[in-house]
Amino acid sequence: MNIEQRARRYGLLTFAGLWMAACAFGQSSSTPGQSVAGADNVFADLRKEWASNLRDKNVGACVAEYAPDAEFVQPDGASVRGSAAIGKLYETITATFDSNLVFDSKQLESAGDDAIDSGSYREVLTARATGKRQLYTGGYRTVYHRDKDGHWLIVKMAWIGSGDPIALDLDPHPVVALTFDDLPAAGTLPAGKTRAEIAEMLTGELMANHMAGTYGFVNAKKLEGNPDAEKALHIWVDAGMNIGSHTWSHPGLTSEQVFKPLPVEEYIADVARNEPALAEYGQLRDWKWFRYPFLEEGDTVEKRRAVRKYLFEHGYRIAQVTLDFEDYAWNDAYARCAATKDTVAIDWLRQSYLETATEYIRLGREEQLIAFGHEIPNVMLLHATAFTTLMLPDLLQLLRGQGFSFEGLAQVENDSAYSLDPDAGLKYGGTLPDQFMDSRHLPYPPVKPKPLQQLAHLCQ
Ligand SMILES: [Zn+2]
Numbered sequence: 001m002n003i004e005q006r007a008r009r010y011g012l013l014t015f016a017g018l019w020m021a022a023c024a025f026g027q028s029s030s031t032p033g034q035s036v037a038g039a040d041n042v043f044a045d046l047r048k049e050w051a052s053n054l055r056d057k058n059v060g061a062c063v064a065e066y067a068p069d070a071e072f073v074q075p076d077g078a079s080v081r082g083s084a085a086i087g088k089l090y091e092t093i094t095a096t097f098d099s100n101l102v103f104d105s106k107q108l109e110s111a112g113d114d115a116i117d118s119g120s121y122r123e124v125l126t127a128r129a130t131g132k133r134q135l136y137t138g139g140y141r142t143v144y145h146r147d148k149d150g151h152w153l154i155v156k157m158a159w160i161g162s163g164d165p166i167a168l169d170l171d172p173h174p175v176v177a178l179t180f181d182d183l184p185a186a187g188t189l190p191a192g193k194t195r196a197e198i199a200e201m202l203t204g205e206l207m208a209n210h211m212a213g214t215y216g217f218v219n220a221k222k223l224e225g226n227p228d229a230e231k232a233l234h235i236w237v238d239a240g241m242n243i244g245s246h247t248w249s250h251p252g253l254t255s256e257q258v259f260k261p262l263p264v265e266e267y268i269a270d271v272a273r274n275e276p277a278l279a280e281y282g283q284l285r286d287w288k289w290f291r292y293p294f295l296e297e298g299d300t301v302e303k304r305r306a307v308r309k310y311l312f313e314h315g316y317r318i319a320q321v322t323l324d325f326e327d328y329a330w331n332d333a334y335a336r337c338a339a340t341k342d343t344v345a346i347d348w349l350r351q352s353y354l355e356t357a358t359e360y361i362r363l364g365r366e367e368q369l370i371a372f373g374h375e376i377p378n379v380m381l382l383h384a385t386a387f388t389t390l391m392l393p394d395l396l397q398l399l400r401g402q403g404f405s406f407e408g409l410a411q412v413e414n415d416s417a418y419s420l421d422p423d424a425g426l427k428y429g430g431t432l433p434d435q436f437m438d439s440r441h442l443p444y445p446p447v448k449p450k451p452l453q454q455l456a457h458l459c460q
Contacts, residue, residue: 040108043117043144046152047103054101057094063087066154067145073158075138098126100446103140113146121159122443124168134165135370137443168366168445172403176378177412178206179319180388181246181291183216184223184233187331187385190338195232202389203239209396212239215319215409216384217246217291220277233281242409243282244289244319248274253303254296254429261296264306271310289409291319295381296429304425319409320418320432322368323380325360327353329455331385336459345459352451353391354398361402363447367433370442377412378404381431 046065053061063083066072072086073079080089093099106119118141126133143156180186180202185195206214216236222229237243248270252261262270271290278287290311298304311318330353337345361380368375382388388395399406412418418432424439437444 042152043105043108043115046144047105047117051101051103054090054094054099059087059090059094062090066157067147070154071156073156075159075161096128098128100124100126102446115144115146115152117142117144120443122446124445125165133168133366135168135366135443135445136161136165138162166370168369170362170365170369171375174365174375174378174402174404175407175412176323176380176399176404177407177409178211178214178380178382179291179321179409180214180216180382180384182222182250182328182383182385183218183236183243183246184229184384185226186383187328187387188335190335190386193386195226195228196235198384198386198389199232199235202384202392203236203241205389205392205396206241207239209406211406213242213408215242215244215289217244217289217319218274218278218281219246219248219250219293220274221249223277237281237283237285242285242289243278243287244291245271245274245278245287245316246291247271247293250293252294252296252429253292253307254294254299254427259294261299264298264303267307268310271307286410288314288316289319290316291321291381292429294429295321295324295431295434297435298425299427300425301423302425304423308421317413320379320413321381322376322378322431322433323361323364324431325357326450327357327381327388327391328383328385329450329452330391331383331387333455333458334387334390340459342459349387349455349458350391350394352454353387354394356448356450357395357398359448360450361399363445364431364433366445367431367437370445371433371436371440372417376417377407377415379409379412 050062050065053065063086066083066086068083069081070083070086071079071081072089074089080086101121101123104120104122105117107117109116119139121136121138121140123136124133125136138159138161140160141156141158142154144152145155146152184199189195189198206212218233223233233243247267251267251270252259253264253267254261261267281287298307308318330349334346334349337349364378365375382395420432420436422435422439424435426435426438428434428438430438436442
């Protein structure tokens with residue numbers, strides 16, 4: 001079982017457009033009532049609808065969310081009132097920008113037919129004229145009144161910006177090292193295939209793209225009683241690829257996971273247990289690179305430090321990740337659809353795989369701009385599954401189309417950013433930029449969610 005079901009914190013896909021500069025929406029002047037149980041869902045839906053109407057530039061539906069004499073206070077303090085003026089504002093905004101906004105509601109107060117929803121927002125505005133993207137953050141406060149028909153209408157919406165936006169200008173010449181986890185047996189094997197065949201195909205594609213020395217991270221437990229897996233790993237190393245450690249049995253290190261994490265001592269023993277196989281297959285190669293399963297480095301700083309101490313004392317370097325779109329999540333669906341030869345479903349899998357890769361590559365790069373102020377050379381996490389093997393030519397084309405060039409893991413991790421350590425216990429596993437974002441509570445740009453539900457049900 002190598003499905004890495006990380007609890008991700010990415011929000012829903014919502015778009016909207018808004019508003020620069022700063023504004024104050026003033027201290028809460030009305031008397032707050034108590035929170036009303038069950039009301040949260042109503043207002044969550046209203047927020048979602050608000051954002052999707054703006055994303056879709058459905059100005060009529062946007063204006064209909066407001067009471068006829070509603071007030072809209074922009075971040076610069078300027079205020080407009082009434083349906084006509086609000087409609088005009090929406091027309092201007094939607095003509096100028098595409099925008100993608102997520103509300104993070106912090107408080108909902110409700111009394112009778114009145115309610116106040118407040119919290120923070122994250123928004124990426126893309127200027128339609130130039131394509132330039134900027135991340136805005138700040139607070140919002142929405143005052144609702146329920147009309148005689150039972151509809152909650154906005155009577156006042158106020159925004160407060162929190163300083164200058166962050167420009168999300170991507171480097172035209174990014175660099176990436178591809179890496180593959182869960183060798184020598186990643187994901188469900190499609191019927192009629194062998195691990196050795198997949199290893200042949202994967203290494204063949206890597207060699208054809210001059211990527212000898214690519215790192216694959218091994219769980220030696222998968223070799224036990226599996227001659228096909230042994231053969232696959234021989235094919236990998238004989239083709240000139242590198243191997244590193246992914247622990248012996250792929251345990252987690254962070255609580256609140258689908259898989260119960262191991263205590264630190266057992267986790268370290270699991271790392272040690274992986275070494276004989278690495279030494280055997282890796283021989284004189286530099287196999288002292290470690291990839292944390294689930295990218296979990298520990299939910300307490302004590303755990304994190306204890307495992308790092310062991311790794312460093314034993315000569316390992318940590319194979320951090322900057323780009324991850326959970327490529328493994330497509331493989332089980334592919335195995336099912338391949339069994340029934342459902343070519344329509346497989347076409348959808350191919351398309352959604354590449355769309356999700358595009359979205360999360362961009363996210364990973366934008367996180368670096370937010371966390372570090374600049375992009376760093378990348379490490380992409382992939383898995384040596386049948387489906388990622390099948391998709392690799394398309395993925396390489398996608399990366400090349402975005403200006404990426406390819407380097408080895410060791411070269412990439414020579415960048416000084418890779419010696420930085422957030423040194424914090426983190427609730428979720430994540431990429432290196434994720435870890436900095438989470439430890440510093442930095443705002444993630446809104447991102448389209450992965451189609452995990454569809455993947456779970458496809459070809460069932
Ligand atoms: Zn893994």
